[in-house]
Amino acid sequence: MISSVDNPTVKAIAKLRQKKYRDKEKKFVVEGEHIIEAAREAGCLEAIYTVLDATPFDNATRVSHHVMKKMTGAKHVAPMIGVCQLRFDDLVHDRVLLLEHIQDPGNMGTLLRSALAFGFKTVVLDRAVDLTNPKVIRATQGALFALSFVFMDAASFNDAYSDHTLIATLPKGDPIDTLKTVRGPLALMLGNEGSGLSESTLNRADYTVSIPTEGVESLNVGVAGSILMHYVRH
Amino acid sequence: MISSVDNPTVKAIAKLRQKKYRDKEKKFVVEGEHIIEAAREAGCLEAIYTVLDATPFDNATRVSHHVMKKMTGAKHVAPMIGVCQLRFDDLVHDRVLLLEHIQDPGNMGTLLRSALAFGFKTVVLDRAVDLTNPKVIRATQGALFALSFVFMDAASFNDAYSDHTLIATLPKGDPIDTLKTVRGPLALMLGNEGSGLSESTLNRADYTVSIPTEGVESLNVGVAGSILMHYVRH
Numbered sequence: 001m002i003s004s005v006d007n008p009t010v011k012a013i014a015k016l017r018q019k020k021y022r023d024k025e026k027k028f029v030v031e032g033e034h035i036i037e038a039a040r041e042a043g044c045l046e047a048i049y050t051v052l053d054a055t056p057f058d059n060a061t062r063v064s065h066h067v068m069k070k071m072t073g074a075k076h077v078a079p080m081i082g083v084c085q086l087r088f089d090d091l092v093h094d095r096v097l098l099l100e101h102i103q104d105p106g107n108m109g110t111l112l113r114s115a116l117a118f119g120f121k122t123v124v125l126d127r128a129v130d131l132t133n134p135k136v137i138r139a140t141q142g143a144l145f146a147l148s149f150v151f152m153d154a155a156s157f158n159d160a161y162s163d164h165t166l167i168a169t170l171p172k173g174d175p176i177d178t179l180k181t182v183r184g185p186l187a188l189m190l191g192n193e194g195s196g197l198s199e200s201t202l203n204r205a206d207y208t209v210s211i212p213t214e215g216v217e218s219l220n221v222g223v224a225g226s227i228l229m230h231y232v233r234h
Numbered sequence: 235m236i237s238s239v240d241n242p243t244v245k246a247i248a249k250l251r252q253k254k255y256r257d258k259e260k261k262f263v264v265e266g267e268h269i270i271e272a273a274r275e276a277g278c279l280e281a282i283y284t285v286l287d288a289t290p291f292d293n294a295t296r297v298s299h300h301v302m303k304k305m306t307g308a309k310h311v312a313p314m315i316g317v318c319q320l321r322f323d324d325l326v327h328d329r330v331l332l333l334e335h336i337q338d339p340g341n342m343g344t345l346l347r348s349a350l351a352f353g354f355k356t357v358v359l360d361r362a363v364d365l366t367n368p369k370v371i372r373a374t375q376g377a378l379f380a381l382s383f384v385f386m387d388a389a390s391f392n393d394a395y396s397d398h399t400l401i402a403t404l405p406k407g408d409p410i411d412t413l414k415t416v417r418g419p420l421a422l423m424l425g426n427e428g429s430g431l432s433e434s435t436l437n438r439a440d441y442t443v444s445i446p447t448e449g450v451e452s453l454n455v456g457v458a459g460s461i462l463m464h465y466v467r468h
Contacts, residue, residue, distance in 0.1 A: 034451075106340050110454045117447035139454070146449055211464065213351035215380055217268075220344045220373070223460040226453070230445065230461050 002049075003064040010063075013049070013071045013083060019130055028132035029072065029081050036082035038142025044087060050080035084145070086131060091122060091148040092161055096187035097229065098124040098154055100197055102221065105129050107193065109139020110222035116143040118229040124187065126153040154189060154201040161185070168197055168205035169228055171218045176209045179232050186232065190225045236283075237298040244297070247283070247305045247317060253364055262366035263306065263315050270316035272376025278321060284314035318379070320365060325356060325382040326395055330421035331463065332358040332388055334431055336455065339363050341427065343373020344456035350377040352463040358421065360387040388423060388435040395419075402431055402439035403462055405452045410443045413466050420466065424459045 002010060013029060015021040022028045027046065030036060033056060039045040040057070048060040051068050057080075065077045072078050097120040102108050108129050115123055129136060131144060150157075158166060165186040167179065189205065191197030202208060211219060211227055218224070236244060247263060249255040256262045261280065264270060267290065273279040274291070282294040285302050291314075299311045306312050331354040336342050342363050349357055363370060365378060384391075392400060399420040401413065423439065425431030436442060445453060445461055452458070 110457060113450055113454055114457055117450045117453055119448060141450065141452075143450055214353060216347055216351040216375065216377055218375075219351055219460070220347055220456070222454070223344060223348055223457060226457040227461055227464050 001062040001064065002067050005067055005070040007067070010067050010070055013081075014073065016083075017073050019132070022130075022132045027083055027085055028137070030084055030137055031072070031078045031081050031134075032138075033080065035137065035142045036080065038145050039082050039084045042087070042145035044084045044145045045082050046085060047083045048080060049083075051077055052079055055080055086144065086149065088150075089148050090150050092150060092164075093120075093122040093148065094185040095120040095233075096122045096124055096157075096161075096164060096185070097225065098157060098166075098187045098189040099126070099128055100154060100189065100201060101127040101192040101195075102190065103129050104193055105133045105135035106139050107220065107222045108133075109136045109141075111190070111225050112136075112140040112147060113143040114222070114226035114229055116146050118226075118233045120188070120229055121146070122148045122150060124150045124152060124154075124157050126151075154197075154204055157187065158204045161187075165207070166205045167228070167232070168202055168208045169210065169224055170196055170202070170208055171210055173208040173210035176211060176228065176231055178207060179209060182207070182232065188225065188228055188232065190221055193221055235296040235298065236301050239301055239304040241301070244301050244304055247315075248307065250317075251307050253366070256364075256366045261317055261319055262371070264318055264371055265306070265312045265315050265368075267314065269371065269376045270314065272379050273316050273318045276321070276379035278318045278379045279316050280319060281317045282314060283317075285311055286313055289314055320378065320383065322385075323382050324384050326384060327355040327382065328419040329354040329467075330356045330358055330391075330395075330398060330419070331459065332391060332400075332421045332423040333360070333362055334388060334423065334435055335361040335426040335429075336424065337363050338427055339367045339369035340373050341454065341456040342367075343370045343375075345424070345459050346370075346374040346381060347377040348456070348460040348463055350380050352460075352467045354422065354463055355380070356382045356384060358384045358386060358388075358391050360385075388431075388438055391421065392438045395421075399441070400439045401462070401466070402436055402442045403444065403458055404430055404436070404442055405444055407442040407444035410445060410462065410465055412441060413443060416441070416466065422459065422462055422466065424455055427455055
């Protein structure tokens, strides 16, 4: 049992609340049995700390309430936390979700959860919100551990993986029915919440489609992306 | 120009930051030109206050920065705010979204935005998160002013509007293709983020469907609801 907040491990984990240390150490902390289990299954879990006498995990280290609060910085005492690493295996699957400058952690988390649900197992990120942001992690519900992440922009992706059909989404595009004939590898591209996809990315697109709506200027990007991933999943 | 934070109007608007006063006064404050315009178009706008010399609205009252901060309680100075009322016209349209115990403001806002987008113009609410919560309002992007709200549970709705086909969504249900033959008025029912629809509501359903997924336990409720509204919109 660790009961000293001056323990070097405790101090190191507490530092992971700051993005600069998460970036440096390539580690981050998750809360909740469901997400810890998802990290463990994916081989992304490094350690577990708990204030409980028993957990479903056999390698959990017992810590005091005081130490748990120090590690998480939260007023409440988390029953258990996991220290994780993301896999950056650069695997490019046949179904790719390409996100350009998605800024909202909730949208990012929702999109990652839907990406896994609909078989888009590679996510290409260009100027994305930090994936280890706690709000992103919570919204993914553990999905982020089962995905492959690649950091590049649409043009570089198109140059490197030219066999992937590029589908752009925007408020005024062709009907989504035009995607019915699309076969083979593809990348669905979604743009920033405010400004959408950049001009240079739109110029690369093989298809530019939109979801028909009424009464609103646009759909939430997480919703639009999920409807399209569901639509083209087969 | 109002420059005194002791002005009775300023004090009354500042109080609307608390839910109990919003409930009592049936008023709430929105920020942002886009949402203020949506409220105005829907006839829900009562007043506008601004720190700007000119706004797109001709009836805005000029206030000092100090007064604006007092009214919104925010550290930043909002350029303008609108004081609004929701319409509770109890109109039940042919396309109804019935939400049971949706708790997350972001999910609620996303669902309302999608409901308007896909022509579900009546939203029936049973134990919902407060609609005038600022996070809900922001996520709706103004859609909440164009919708009709009815407060009742699924059983009461079913008794009162028995011509509406009830469609329940749950993680393990029939394929959504079974909805292809559904015609006429319908209500799409979505349940709480953690526990889903209640047993008594499921027993009322004419259809219980799910969206096929892999690798995740469920979809985000805002995503699942939006995919289904999009699917059955015609």
